[in-house]
């Protein structure tokens with residue numbers, strides 16, 4: 001057992017597995033937790049990240065507005081289920097106007113790392129790349145740099161340095177809807193200059209045959225880093241986004257120890273199958289309470305709403321053993 005305090009969240013949002021289910025993962029019965037119109041400005045609120053903050057929770061939310069601009073809004077919650085979001089997007093403080101200029105921002109991830117909350121997102125800079133910023137207090141947000149050259153998406157930081165380097169999963173892509181994509185990892189001494197790129201894993205058949213991308217911040221366990229990731233298949237009706245899990249080596253996290261063959265969760269409910277982009281379940285955050293083994297996963301449904309799913313770490317590791 002690690003004693004990392006980031007894995008002690010006694011007030012983690014939780015609902016027991018329904019008696020009718022024997023699946024390793026189950027959806028919250030009151031999904032979606034965030035409707036598309038929670039704030040007056042929003043067209044849709046999805047693919048968003050939550051972290052413990054103070055006595056409750058804070059988050060960075062993907063809010064596409066009614067002009068269909070993609071941007072990031074701040075939110076707070078007492079219980080992790082009911083959220084209050086700002087109607088206006090976060091204004092990022094940035095010393096460099098060339099970098100700070102807004103083109104688009106989406107799919108945020110947030111992690112507590114050493115002394116602050118780091119935020120990464122898909123940032124428009126002559127094409128999609130990975131924006132890196134931070135906040136100490138969810139009041140002021142600082143935009144540091146773009147980590148990588150376009151085109152890249154799904155930049156996800158590990159919650160601690162590994163071998164004295166910051167580590168970021170990412171997914172090289174194209175300027176459009178990207179009909180390919182494997183997960184890579186990049187390393188940095190300072191969060192600005194990224195290199196020592198390593199290949200982590202690529203597409204396989206079925207639900208993850210077209211492209212894959214890291215989802216929530218990886219969770220450290222005694223057996224390895226638990227990486228929840230999305231996988232995409234191309235049907236005759238377009239892309240279908242599901243998510244699954246793999247275990248990465250603790251010291252050399254580009255080495256895959258185990259990888260689940262079936263998906264964990266695929267779009268099957270109305271709010272996952274119907275919306276602005278049908279058939280999308282897209283996870284961006286997972287909260288873990290080690291004493292109870294509980295995991296709460298925040299995911300976007302159909303590029304329209306935000307939903308929650310639950311599982312238990314010990315059961316998920318068993319599932320990876322038997323299904324990997």
Ligand code: BMA
Pocket residue numbers: 047106107177241277280282300303
């Ligand atoms: C990806 C990203 C996600 C989105 C998904 C499905 O390329 O744009 O934000 O959820 O497509 O549209």
